[in-house]
Amino acid sequence: MRSFRHTSFTDLLGIGLILAVAVFSLVLLVAPSIIVVIISFDTRAYVSFPPEGFTLRWYAAVFEKRELVEAMWTSLKVGLTVTVLCIVLGVPTALACVRGRFRGTTALSVFVLVPHMVPGIVLGVAVLFAGALVGVSPSIWLQSIAITVFVLAVMVRTVQSRLQRLDPALEEAAANLRATSFQSLRTVTFPLLLPAILAGAIFTFVEGFDNLSVAIFTHSFRDRPLPVELLALVQYTSTPLIAAVSGIQIVLAIAALVAVSMSIGLDTANE
Amino acid sequence: MANVTLPSVAARPGLGEFVLEKLLSGRGIWPAMPAILVLMVVAIIPFVILLSLGFSDIEVSRGAIVSRTFSLEYLTTALSDRLYWITFQRSLSLALSTTALCFLFGYPVAYLFLVGGRWTKRLILVLTIAPLLTSGIVRTYAWLVILGGRGVVNTTLINIGLIDQPLRIMNTQWAVLIGMVQIHLPVMILPLIAVMSRHDGNLIEVSQNLGASRLGTLRTVILPLSVPGIGTGSALVFTLSYTTFVVPQLLGGGNYLNAATMIYEQVVFSLEWSKGSVTSLILMVTCLVVLVSIALVSNHFTRWTRERDS
C-alpha cells in the first residue's frame, strides 16, 4: 500500500476506520471458537469463564456417550453417501451442461440450482410430505437423498467452472490421438477435473454431515444425525461436553483446510 | 482401411463400456438424465405436493397421509392470523438487519483482502472458510457460552466491576441478532472476495495515479465493481438468516418464534401439516420477493456490464 502523494487526514481516518472494522470482524469470526476450545478443557462440570484447570476428560466423555458416538457414525454415513451420490450424479450433469450440444444447457444449469436456492427447511418439509404420501418414512436414505438434492448444485457448479476453463483442444487432441470418447474422458478429462471434484466433495461431505435444516424433517428417530443429537443435548446439558464436541469439529475443519490448501490451493477452492 | 499403419483398436468395446460411453460422453443430455430424474422425484414433485397440501384438508395417521380434500381454509386462516403477520415480520426484520450488519462488517474484510499482502489473504481465507466447515450448532453453542448468565461477557464484566448482576442477554432478540451476524459473516465475505479478486488489480493503482484518495478509490472504483458480489452475498445471507432454525431456537429461547421455528413446531410437533405447508409457502414466496428485489437492484447498478446489443 504505497502512497503516491500526500494523503489527507480524512482519507487516512476513513481508511483506518474501515481497516479497524475489518480486523474487528476477523477477531469476531474466530474469538467464539477460541473461547469454546478453552472452555472444553475446564475441569469444572459447568460452563463458565475463565476456566479452571486443564483436563481432557470431556473429550473422553464425548466418545463414551453412546448416543453421541452413534450420531457421529450416522452423520459420517450420511456425509459419505451424499458425497458419492453428488459425484455420481453431478459430474455427468456438469459434463452435459458444458460439453453438451443441445439447446437447453443453461436451462439445465438453472434446473439443478433450484433445490439449492430454496430454503433447506422447505425442502425438508416437502420431502417429508411426499414421502408420507407414498409411504416412505424418514430414514438415513431419505435424509441422504434429500441432502444430495439440496447440495448437488455445489458439485455441479464446481465441476462446471473447472470444465469451462479446460482447453477444449485437449479433448479434441485425445480424439485425434486415437482415443474413444470414453478413453478420452477417463484419461484426460477426469484427471484434470479431479481437483474440482475434490473441492466439491469436501463441501458436499460437510453439508451432509452438518446439515440440520433438511435433516430435522427427514431423519428417523433411531438414526439421528449428529446435528439433531447436538440440538437435543445442548438444551439440557450444562457440562463442557458440547464444548469438547466443538473442539473436535474445529480441529477437523482446520485439518481439512490444510489438506485442501496443500493440494489445490485455497483460491481455487473459493471459485 | 488397409493403408493405416497402426494396429486397429484393441478389443471390441463390451456392453458395459458401450452403455457408459453413451451415458457419459454423449453430446446430448443423456449424462445428466440420472440427476434430472432424481431431482424430479426428490425435489420437484415434492414441491408440487407441498403446494397442493397447502390447499388441502388432510388427515395424518402414523406418519402417513390418509385422506385429503381440497380446501382454501388454511391459506385464508393463515393470512388473516395476526400471529402469522407478527412472526413473519419478525423473521423479515431479523433477516434484513442481519444482512445489513453482515455487509457492514464483512465488506471491510473483503477490502482488507484486496489491499493486503499474501499472508493477509491467506489468513482471511482460513478464518472465513474454516467456520463453514463446522456445523451451525457448534457455532451457535459458542454464543450460548458467551452470552449466558455465567458466560464470558457477564463474568468478565462482573470481574471488572462494571456491573453487579449478570445482564440478561441470552434469550433476547439481541442475542439472536448477534449470533446470526457472526455466524453468517463468512457467507457474505466469500462472494465479495471472489468477485473483487476477479478484477484487474491495476484499477486501484490507476485510480490513485489519477489523484483519487483511498476513500475516493473505494467509493468510485472498488464499490461499484463489487456490486455483483454484494448482490450474491446479500442474497445468500438473507436466505440463510430468514430460514435458519437453529439460532433463534437456541439463542432466543422457547418464546422466540420466527417463521422457521414455527414451521418446525407445526410439522414435527403438532403435526398440523397443512398449516406447516402454508407457512412454508409463505416463507418461500416472501423470500423470493426479497431475492428478486436484490437481483433487480444489483442489476441496476451493474448496467455497465450489459453488452452492446449487436
Add this chain to the structure above:
Amino acid sequence: MIHGPPGPATQIATTAPVLRIGAVSKRFGATTVLENCSLEVSEQEIVTLLGPSGCGKTTLLRCVAGFWNVDSGSIEIDGYDMAAVPVNRRPVGVVFQSYALFPHLSVLKNVGYALRMSGMAKSEASDRVAKALETVSLTGFEDRYPAQLSGGQQQRVAIARVLVMEPRVLLLDEPFNALDAKLRGAMQVELRQLIKRLGLTSIFVTHDQEEALTMSDRIAVMRAGQIEQVAPPDEIFDRPSTAYVADFIGTSSFWKAKAVAGEVTLPDGQTLKTELDGTVQVMARPHNLRLTEAGTGLWQGTVAFHRNVGALIEYHIETADGVTVKVAAMRQELARPLADSASVTLSVIDPALCAVYAD
C-alpha cells in the same frame, strides 16, 4: 509435386493425391462458413491455407481432421471417403495452436498416448516413442512435464505426439502463434526441414503471409469461405489471380485505369496489354516502381512518409488523384532518405509485371 528424395514413409510416389477435398461446403446455422472448396494435396507436399480470421481456413482444417462434418462435398484420403470415419480413426495428426499437451502427463506419456489408446504392445510402443523424441531432438526430456518446457519445446512434443501415429496427413493449426517473433523464424525453417526429411504430407493454417511464403510448396489463399487461388509461393506473389490475393500477399498498390481496345495506359505513359475492358484496377508491387527526385514526367506525387523494411526503404507516395502508391527503393540508390512532402516522379519498371483486375 515432390521436393527432394522420398522420405521414410513407405509410400511410393504416385500421381494420385493423398488428400482430396471436393466441393466442400459447411454452414453454421444461417451462416455459410465454407463454400464449394476444392483442393488436392499430393504426396509429401506442404500446402498452407492462408487468410484473415473468419475466412474459413481453420474450419476447413477441422473438417479434414473430422472434428466437424461437412454439409456437402467430400473429403477423401488415399481415395477413401472420410465421411463415415470418426475422428479417432482418421489417419491424420493434428498439431493445435495451443499445442494441447496433456498437462497431467509427462512428455513420455504425452508422446505415447496414441499408441496406448490403440493398444500397441509396450515394447514396440516405447521404441516408437524413443524414435519420435529423437526426431524432434528431445531425447532426455521424457520425465519432464509440459509446464516445465519452453514454447519451442512444447511445440516439438506436440509434433512428436502425432508422429508416432505415422499419419498420412499432418494438420497444423497456426502452430507458431504461441511463440515470440524472434523464435518464430528459426522454428519455421526448422519445421519445414523436418517435415521434408520425414516426407510427410502437411497442411498448415495461418494468417501470417510470411509464414506461408516460408513453409509452403503451395499456398491456398482463402476469403469468406472460398479458396481464391492455389499456387506455389512465387506464382502467388508474382501472378496473383485476384485483387484480394494481390492485396493479401506482399505489399501492393492499386489504382483505377481504363482499358481501351485491349490496352491499359499506365500513369507514366507506358501501356500494358489486357483482355479486360472498361474500368479496371491495376496493381503494382513496390519493387516494380521507381521514383526519382523532382524531374519531369507524367506521373507526379509527394512523399507522405517512409519506413524501413530490411534492406529497403518503402515510400508512401501520394499522387495527384489521391491514390497512395508504395515504392521500394534500395538504400544506396538515393543520397539520403527523402523528406516528407518532397516531390517525386514515379515510373513503372516493367509493365508486364503489373496485374490488371476487373473493377
